[in-house]
Amino acid sequence: MNSKQRERRYWLKKAALMAGTGAAATYNSLYAINAIAQQSDDYRALVCIFLYGGNDSFNMFVPRTEEFYNQYAFARRNLAVEKSQLIAVDPKATDGAQYGFHPSASDLASVFSAGKLAVVGNVGPLIVPTSRDQYKNRSVPLPPHLFSHNDQQDFWQSLQTAAPSPTGWAGRMADAMHSHTSSGDLSMNISMAGTNLMQTGRVSIPYNVASSGPVHPKMQRLLTEYGRLERRQKAINAISTQDTGHLLANHYRDTLSRALSSSQELNRVLDNTPALQSDFPNSRLGGALQMVARMIAIRQELGLKKQIFFVGFGGWDTHGDQTLRHPLLLNTLATSMKSFYKATEELGVASNVTTFTAADFGRTLTSNGDGSDHGWGGHQLVMGGAVKGNAIYGQMPEILIEGPQDAGRGRIIPSTSIDQYAATLAQWYGLPQGNVADVFPNLVNFNVKTMDFL
DSSP: OOHHHHHHHHHHHHHHHHTTTTTTTTOOOTTOOOOOOOOGGGOEEEEEEEETTOOOHHHHEEEOSHHHHHHHHHHHGGGOOOGGGSEEEEEEOTTSOEEEEOGGGHHHHHHHHTTSEEEEEEEEOOSSOOOHHHHHHTOSOOOTTTTOHHHHHHHHHHOOSOOSSOOOHHHHHHHHHHHHHBSSSSOSEEESSSSOSTTOOSSOOOEEOBTTBSSOHHHHHHHHGGGOHHHHHHHHHHHHHOOOSOHHHHHHHHHHHHHHHHHHHHHHHHHTSOOOOSOOOSSHHHHHHHHHHHHHHTHHHHTBSEEEEEEEEOOOOOSSSHHHHHHHHHHHHHHHHHHHHHHHHHHTOGGGEEEEEEESOOBOSSOOSSSOOBOSOEEEEEESTTSOOSEEESOOOOOOTTSTTBOSTTOBOOSEEHHHHHHHHHHHHTOOGGGHHHHSTTGGGOSOOOOSOO
16 A cells, blocks of 8 residues: 555544544435435335354243253253243244243333244355365365454455455445435445444445444544534534545535534434433443434435434453353343334334344354353344344254354354345345345355344
8 A cells, every 4th residue: 555545544543533423425415305204114224233253042932842942951051041040932043942941031022922023044154055074175266364353354344355446235225226216315324333334335435423423422522522622613514514626535524514404404313303211221232222213203304215223232252251252242132122123113114114233253162161252153132123023033043062053162053044034124125136146146046035023
């Protein structure tokens, strides 16, 4: 990389930070909107909760039929959840077993039993359907750098094995659909976790919002800390209006100006919107999902018929202290998801909003003595009024060390690809059929393209 390229990258990163990490770079004024009345059944939203670090989902959702539970307990050793503590749900899985939720996830069990949540079994990164022998012999193409946090996060979000300028599947959806789904200029993709690959398209980028609102906390501190508001405001006004004659500096100026304008207008709309009656837990995830619900509440004012939200929830890399940490994480996830579903009911859009989980990977069946290590496949959750809930989808794996789906050390080979999982969500969302191959490049390798949970 030469000096000019380094300079360009530096200023683009600076511009992204000042704009709420790149939120408004391609948009004109947020309120260049011909607000149109929308019927709720015209609206669709996807909400991704990305469990950074990799959820041990084999302890989140556990077989309770005696034969299958005993096999699970033998494989998991000191990490196994007591059978008597599992919260039973009724549906049988493809393996013929009945299952139960972890005792810390009682709110997930209640939403599941109410028919508004489904479990999708053993989802993970695949290029083609892969067996244990094929993996061992390296006779089929495999996702790059399996079991690596960064690489598997990138693959989950991009579904690309290699690209000079990687894009994410939600970003490619926004590229394909934005002109048909919005009467305004705000991005279809809204991030509660900063810039992310999943929502980055060839043209579109996500609009970033904090739990406290559209003004990024770093920007808020820049404007208000140390009693220098007037001086700082003058400096920002100068930066956002003057013509330097330099291409990158002017790009930075325009980005900053649009970001400030968009943030002010969005704040105004949020401030004038009645507060939600639904209670959310006092956690980062709860706060993020509460802001997602508030953004959904103002969808008509924003002129948006389609939205994809990205929420990051970290801490799931439970190499150590898992028996203490994992239950707390599951409880936060469960209470926050249930609160969010209740908020969508309050807003009258429960059937128009589908929430789903994703994660770097599952965890190993084997215990390292105090926790589990990086795995491969894992179970995911899908929630919403349109979800065919109280059901288990996909092929549940055999919880068996050195079993037919064990890639080694209890790393379970996925039976459902991310492409199949995400393409099902995209089909419900309304992605045109002609764009499917571009958005989901590996889907062509699977005979079954979508699932039946929506």
